[in-house]
Amino acid sequence: MLASVFPTFHSSLSVQAKRLVAMRFLIYTGFQTSYFIGVIGTLTYADDASVVATSLAVLFMNVFVILGSFAGGAALDAWGPRRHFLLSIVGTLVTGTAIIAFGGATGIVLLGAVLLGFTMGFAQPIATSYPAYLTDDPAELKDINSAIAMFSNVSIIVGPTLGGFVAAAASSRAVFVLMMLFTVLALIAGWGFKPRAGQAAGHEDEPVTGDITSDKASQGPNSSASTRATFATSIKTVFTNSVLALLFCIIFLSNFGYGAFDPLESFFYRDILHVGVEWMGWLSSASGVGAVLGAMVALRLPPRLVNLKTLLAALMSVGLGSLLYVGTSYVGVALVGQIALGVAWGVVNPLHNTIVQTTAPLEQLGRVNSVMGFGNMFAGVAPLAIAPWLAATFGVQQTLVGAGMVVTAVPVALLLFGRRHFDRSARQ
Numbered sequence: 001m002l003a004s005v006f007p008t009f010h011s012s013l014s015v016q017a018k019r020l021v022a023m024r025f026l027i028y029t030g031f032q033t034s035y036f037i038g039v040i041g042t043l044t045y046a047d048d049a050s051v052v053a054t055s056l057a058v059l060f061m062n063v064f065v066i067l068g069s070f071a072g073g074a075a076l077d078a079w080g081p082r083r084h085f086l087l088s089i090v091g092t093l094v095t096g097t098a099i100i101a102f103g104g105a106t107g108i109v110l111l112g113a114v115l116l117g118f119t120m121g122f123a124q125p126i127a128t129s130y131p132a133y134l135t136d137d138p139a140e141l142k143d144i145n146s147a148i149a150m151f152s153n154v155s156i157i158v159g160p161t162l163g164g165f166v167a168a169a170a171s172s173r174a175v176f177v178l179m180m181l182f183t184v185l186a187l188i189a190g191w192g193f194k195p196r197a198g199q200a201a202g203h204e205d206e207p208v209t210g211d212i213t214s215d216k217a218s219q220g221p222n223s224s225a226s227t228r229a230t231f232a233t234s235i236k237t238v239f240t241n242s243v244l245a246l247l248f249c250i251i252f253l254s255n256f257g258y259g260a261f262d263p264l265e266s267f268f269y270r271d272i273l274h275v276g277v278e279w280m281g282w283l284s285s286a287s288g289v290g291a292v293l294g295a296m297v298a299l300r301l302p303p304r305l306v307n308l309k310t311l312l313a314a315l316m317s318v319g320l321g322s323l324l325y326v327g328t329s330y331v332g333v334a335l336v337g338q339i340a341l342g343v344a345w346g347v348v349n350p351l352h353n354t355i356v357q358t359t360a361p362l363e364q365l366g367r368v369n370s371v372m373g374f375g376n377m378f379a380g381v382a383p384l385a386i387a388p389w390l391a392a393t394f395g396v397q398q399t400l401v402g403a404g405m406v407v408t409a410v411p412v413a414l415l416l417f418g419r420r421h422f423d424r425s426a427r428q
Helices: 007-012 015-046 051-102 106-122 138-169 172-190 199-203 220-228 231-240 242-258 261-273 278-299 308-326 331-359 362-385 387-394 396-417 419-426
Strands: none
Touching: 015 051, 015 106, 015 138, 015 172, 015 261, 015 278, 051 106, 051 172, 051 261, 051 362, 138 172, 138 278, 231 242, 231 362, 242 308, 242 331, 242 362, 242 396, 261 278, 261 387, 261 396, 278 331, 308 331, 308 396, 387 396
């Protein structure tokens, strides 16, 4: 049924590729039902925890997503996708069971955030690496990755919506039952997943997130060069390349402002909008609707607009959408704001990835993306240290409005005062 939503993808994908898209969609939808409602919602509504507790939960999850992604990548390289997928399924089911059985206190919910974050990170290679185990054809890889990205946005709609209904009918912890159900469905979808013979050996050391439109991605010499490119080398590459360095700083500064949202949004829903925990799911799904629309906009952007200036304009739109989202006490306005900032994020992500892929050396692309990803994650984690103090001093809504102003102001300032530097970078 889902494939009929995107008939172009459906007709161009092989049977195994469709199976992979289904695997990713189902397990990611399960995560989306539970992350926001199950952890943050339980702390806020069921446990009546403090902003400090929700900040710790977000911090733990973010840190362990990073650790889980490292562990998942190592497991994939060592044992291949079939065993890695099975470990992802088992880890998710164990996590859900543990939280349901023992998650009756704030400390246990925080431990659940650790387990859930690690499991989510461990499962990331399903989307980022598995396609290379099916084909080395650049056009087919592009179709598979595009389908996975589109259906991931659909997960952001479906998961929180279903989670909202379950939370309204039962409790916020009941969403983990839904997560486990989707995990079992993912196992069924992935039972017949068969990587093509010889693909693992040919791609273990290649940056799967690289420019898949290039034939160089499957050539042996570049694989050797990728092996030699260390993480330290890629850090140097990012900060000695003017475009990559600017991109790193732009995303870092913008995400630094946006990082205050995660631990405070649930209190905004409860104390400002005066809505139940189910609205955490429904408003999140509205952002997912916007992200799908934004991704479609990005697909239609002409090549001349794929640049840092367009990215800054999109980030400014994220800030404006955020201000609309948190600027009033009306849930209808918040709903519109979530859709607006979702559209903007849907444009930001493909632009960011395209600029990195067309700027970084192919043999270092995977590690360059790791540096960028670490910067993005750290920018989101750093505000957690001050968000509780700001909320206690100025109020939850005032802090969120201030964060939205930061997200808006950073790209505006760079557009106004950094024009000559962008032009000079574009010529390099």
